[in-house]
Amino acid sequence: MSEYIPVLILGLFGSGFTVVILLAAHFLGPRKSDPVKDIAYESGIDPVGDARFRFNVKFYFLAMLFIIFDIEIVFLYPWAVVYKDLLSLGNFILYEMISFIALLLIGYLYLLKKGAFEWD
Amino acid sequence: MDSADIFIVVAKIAVVLMILLTAAAMTILAERRLSAFIQDRLGPNRVGPQGLLQPLADLFKLIFKEELITARGDKVIFIIAPAIILIPAFLLFAVIPFGDSITIAGKQIALQIANLDFGLLYIFAIGSLGVYGIVLGAWASNNKYSLFGGLRASAQMISYELSLGLSVIGVIMVAGSLKLPDIVAQQHTMFFGIIPGWNIFFQPLAFILFVIAIFAETNRLPFDLAEAEQELVAGYHTEYSGMKFSLYLLAEYINLVIASALIATLFLGGWHLPWIENIPMPNWILQLLQVLSFSLKTIFFIITFIWVRWTLPRFKYNQLMALGWKVFLPLAIINAMVTAIVVAIIN
Amino acid sequence: MVDSQTETKTPGLETETVTISMGPQHPATHGTLRLQIDLDGETILKVVPHLGYLHTGFEKLAEHLTYNQFITLSDRMNYLSPLNNNIGFAIACEKLFGIKVTKKCEYVRVLMAELSRIADHLVSIGTAALDLGAFTAFLYFFEQREKLYDLFKIATGTRLTTSYTRIGGMMRELPDEFFEPAREFLVKFPSVFKEVDTLLTRNKIFLGRTRNIGVIDGEEAINYGLTGPCLRGSGVPWDIRKSEPYSSYEDFDFDIPVGDRGDAYDRYWVRMEEINQSLIIAKQALENLPEGSVNIDDPKIILPDKKDVHNNMEELIHHFMITMEHKGIRPPEGEIYSSTESPNGELGFYIVSDGSNNPYRLRVRPPSLNNYQVLPMMLKGKMLSDSVAVLGSLNIIAGELDR
Numbered sequence: 025m026s027e028y029i030p031v032l033i034l035g036l037f038g039s040g041f042t043v044v045i046l047l048a049a050h051f052l053g054p055r056k057s058d059p060v061k062d063i064a065y066e067s068g069i070d071p072v073g074d075a076r077f078r079f080n081v082k083f084y085f086l087a088m089l090f091i092i093f094d095i096e097i098v099f100l101y102p103w104a105v106v107y108k109d110l111l112s113l114g115n116f117i118l119y120e121m122i123s124f125i126a127l128l129l130i131g132y133l134y135l136l137k138k139g140a141f142e143w144d
Numbered sequence: 145m146d147s148a149d150i151f152i153v154v155a156k157i158a159v160v161l162m163i164l165l166t167a168a169a170m171t172i173l174a175e176r177r178l179s180a181f182i183q184d185r186l187g188p189n190r191v192g193p194q195g196l197l198q199p200l201a202d203l204f205k206l207i208f209k210e211e212l213i214t215a216r217g218d219k220v221i222f223i224i225a226p227a228i229i230l231i232p233a234f235l236l237f238a239v240i241p242f243g244d245s246i247t248i249a250g251k252q253i254a255l256q257i258a259n260l261d262f263g264l265l266y267i268f269a270i271g272s273l274g275v276y277g278i279v280l281g282a283w284a285s286n287n288k289y290s291l292f293g294g295l296r297a298s299a300q301m302i303s304y305e306l307s308l309g310l311s312v313i314g315v316i317m318v319a320g321s322l323k324l325p326d327i328v329a330q331q332h333t334m335f336f337g338i339i340p341g342w343n344i345f346f347q348p349l350a351f352i353l354f355v356i357a358i359f360a361e362t363n364r365l366p367f368d369l370a371e372a373e374q375e376l377v378a379g380y381h382t383e384y385s386g387m388k389f390s391l392y393l394l395a396e397y398i399n400l401v402i403a404s405a406l407i408a409t410l411f412l413g414g415w416h417l418p419w420i421e422n423i424p425m426p427n428w429i430l431q432l433l434q435v436l437s438f439s440l441k442t443i444f445f446i447i448t449f450i451w452v453r454w455t456l457p458r459f460k461y462n463q464l465m466a467l468g469w470k471v472f473l474p475l476a477i478i479n480a481m482v483t484a485i486v487v488a489i490i491n
Numbered sequence: 492m493v494d495s496q497t498e499t500k501t502p503g504l505e506t507e508t509v510t511i512s513m514g515p516q517h518p519a520t521h522g523t524l525r526l527q528i529d530l531d532g533e534t535i536l537k538v539v540p541h542l543g544y545l546h547t548g549f550e551k552l553a554e555h556l557t558y559n560q561f562i563t564l565s566d567r568m569n570y571l572s573p574l575n576n577n578i579g580f581a582i583a584c585e586k587l588f589g590i591k592v593t594k595k596c597e598y599v600r601v602l603m604a605e606l607s608r609i610a611d612h613l614v615s616i617g618t619a620a621l622d623l624g625a626f627t628a629f630l631y632f633f634e635q636r637e638k639l640y641d642l643f644k645i646a647t648g649t650r651l652t653t654s655y656t657r658i659g660g661m662m663r664e665l666p667d668e669f670f671e672p673a674r675e676f677l678v679k680f681p682s683v684f685k686e687v688d689t690l691l692t693r694n695k696i697f698l699g700r701t702r703n704i705g706v707i708d709g710e711e712a713i714n715y716g717l718t719g720p721c722l723r724g725s726g727v728p729w730d731i732r733k734s735e736p737y738s739s740y741e742d743f744d745f746d747i748p749v750g751d752r753g754d755a756y757d758r759y760w761v762r763m764e765e766i767n768q769s770l771i772i773a774k775q776a777l778e779n780l781p782e783g784s785v786n787i788d789d790p791k792i793i794l795p796d797k798k799d800v801h802n803n804m805e806e807l808i809h810h811f812m813i814t815m816e817h818k819g820i821r822p823p824e825g826e827i828y829s830s831t832e833s834p835n836g837e838l839g840f841y842i843v844s845d846g847s848n849n850p851y852r853l854r855v856r857p858p859s860l861n862n863y864q865v866l867p868m869m870l871k872g873k874m875l876s877d878s879v880a881v882l883g884s885l886n887i888i889a890g891e892l893d894r
Binding site (some may be wrong): 033064067086089098 | 156161
Binding site (some may be wrong): 158179183185188248288289292296366368369372373374375377454455456457458459460461462463 | 509511517518519533621622623625626627630631634645685690691694696697699700874875876878879880
């Protein structure tokens with residue numbers, strides 16, 4: 025795990041920098057609060073309604089699609105790493121992954137046919 | 145790790161952070177000057193020679209500005225959201241090698257902060273954290289433009305994350321490792337004695353997919369739907385002002401620098417310096433030239449990013465999604481498969 | 492993606508529509524107008540265009556101004572093409588007064604109108620591109636507009652508020668130093684035009700953003716009262732310069748570009764082509780400029796030369812008769828409607844005269860007001876990003892909306 029220590033130190037440095045900057049701005053900048061100033065900007069008029077609302081379910085749907093495909097891609101990574109080494113044992117590793125991708129593509133075509141990728 | 149190692153690491157981090165911040169500031173200046181050049185304007189040229197001190201002037205201006213917080217917004221999230229986007233941006237640079245290892249006082253020092261086993265995965269994992277900063281900031285603003293900007297940003301980033309991840313499968317396959325130094329080392333070959341063995345020449349489709357997906361990931365035009373000034377005023381950072389706004393800006397440009405460095409590493413052989421390496425010269429000059437070559441490749445991509453931004457119009461949400469899911473995703477899958485088959489044939 | 496019949500409604504879980512305002516202070520509304528947009532996700536359900544944020548009251552003001560005085564207000568109606576407004580109003584007044592202006596005056600007006608049309612189209616194309624994120628094209632054109640404004644400054648003395656026409660003629664002759672830079676502009680401009688043309692016309696993203704967006708067919712466009720590039724984009728070859736020539740437009744040889752689909756791209760393309768045609772007209776006007784005076788020879792209508800006013804009794808009296816309160820030039824009683832082709836479309840003036848020195852009623856028919864009303868129809872069911880593409884392609888000028 026020792027190779028992660030530099031990452032940790034970098035993270036500390038980065039966070040420190042960010043916090044210092046935010047605190048500096050907090051103390052150096054003026055503070056003149058005003059109810060009109062604090063209204064959310066909506067093209068110069070009073071906001072109509074609120075920005076807390078239930079938006080279209082399509083965005084949720086997209087998130088699910090992402091998770092499905094992203095997991096598939098993560099499966100590909102270990103395969104890609106060992107691919108060259110295992111090729112010496114024969115082409116089985118290639119056929120294996122081709123069948124996996126084929127299954128993935130079937131799922132993809134099904135989604136395409138269902139119109140899951142229509143955003144109009 | 146003994147104390148000397150820790151000292152070296154801290155020194156490296158301090159230097160790298162300094163360079164990264166300067167690079168981001170210079171990129172902001174370069175964007176303004178280059179865009180001015182493209183558009184027949186002058187751009188900022190008054191602060192210091194050729195406007196070189198402009199970023200510093202901007203910093204002082206922004207740090208003394210009043211920071212507004214929307215009345216009905218979520219105060220805590222509003223304040224920490226810029227930090228959430230900036231800190232991962234810093235962390236990303238940890239695994240990028242910017243030169244061969246050097247030897248100082250008998251100690252070998254790798255020109256990389258941390259050589260992680262999962263280097264590339266680490267980049268994708270940390271890189272995708274940045275979107276939280278955007279979405280949370282957008283949500284906490286309690287502003288409708290911001291919310292739409294945040295929704296667009298998240299939809300766009302997760303869509304292109306797929307093509308981004310898939311397009312490098314071929315690179316990993318050839319290198320047989322996720323460590324970035326290994327990927328660089330693999331490209332250290334010469335074909336026919338003149339063509340460098342860079343991935344750009346052997347996987348051009350992967351290169352194009354990767355670069356375009358990076359454009360989308362960094363929210364740059366033509367993919368800057370999340371800020372889309374003419375539609376959403378300023379998108380997710382509409383309500384941000386002063387230093388918090390500039391943290392968003394800083395994160396955007398640090399990401400830009402790192403994205404360019406990543407493209408150079410994965411596809412242009414990193415710090416590999418073709419042709420000249422064979423000329424006999426002192427080791428330290430060679431290493432300096434290698435770091436320089438890495439920097440030049442990075443700068444080339446930074447300039448490309450800027451150039452594209454000031455040339456093209458912006459995509460529309462549905463076009464962007466259709467491009468990501470219907471064109472890039474299948475292309476990236478096919479590219480990975482074709483690479484696999486070609487590698488199998490060669491072996 | 493989900494069939495609407497199979498969709499089951501769970502109480503409290505439906506998507507909420509959200510209303511966002513575009514304008515009055517918004518980067519995409521050049522001028523102060525407001526679109527109230529109801530959104531479901533990114534899809535536009537309803538658009539309500541509001542006006543009244545830039546009410547100027549020009550029509551009412553006109554009732555207390557003399558005819559020549561109103562010319563200064565006409566500058567401020569469509570602030571992108573003040574010269575066209577000046578000329579449109581002057582022609583309307585001359586119709587009311589029954590004046591026939593000199594041939595040279597007509598040619599000078601054509602020349603200035605076409606240069607002004609180019610300036611207007613440069614901005615409207617530029618801002619339409621800017622709204623789609625293409626900043627550079629906008630600035631390329633804006634620089635050329637600066638050159639045109641320099642020309643206007645030489646001719647009229649000011650850049651924006653030109654007030655160049657007078658009833659029966661022009662404010663002054665075209666100065667000699669106008670011609671050289673004008674010719675230079677006509678020669679140099681096409682290269683910049685070509686640059687922007689390469690940046691936009693066949694750009695995939697630009698085409699994707701404007702093709703089949705904001706479609707209106709020819710018949711519907713006529714029913715809505717669209718005019719100008721918005722009407723011609725829908726394939727209706729209606730241009731007042733050709734169909735009811737005024738100011739000697741019949742002497743000039745030019746084409747009227749028309750689109751075929753009536754979408755935002757066609758409106759862009761028509762404007763681009765019109766710039767080319769305007770260049771041709773301006774070149775002809777410059778070459779064939781007749782000799783003589785720009786003003787008619789009638790001291791009751793045209794102000795005498797200032798030098799003569801100081802030296803001659805008769806000219807001094809004429810000067811007073813025109814400029815003093817309760818005096819001034821008086822048209823016969825009656826009412827007229829006269830229209831000209833302004834860059835945005837048909838600019839009409841309806842003037843009712845009671846024989847006094849100011850209009851009893853002046854009504855302006857601004858092209859932007861009619862063009863504005865098609866927005867809800869065009870945007871229904873489209874996406875939020877389309878709203879800026881359509882708004883930019885219609886080129887709504889707020890100064891014209893509320894006179």
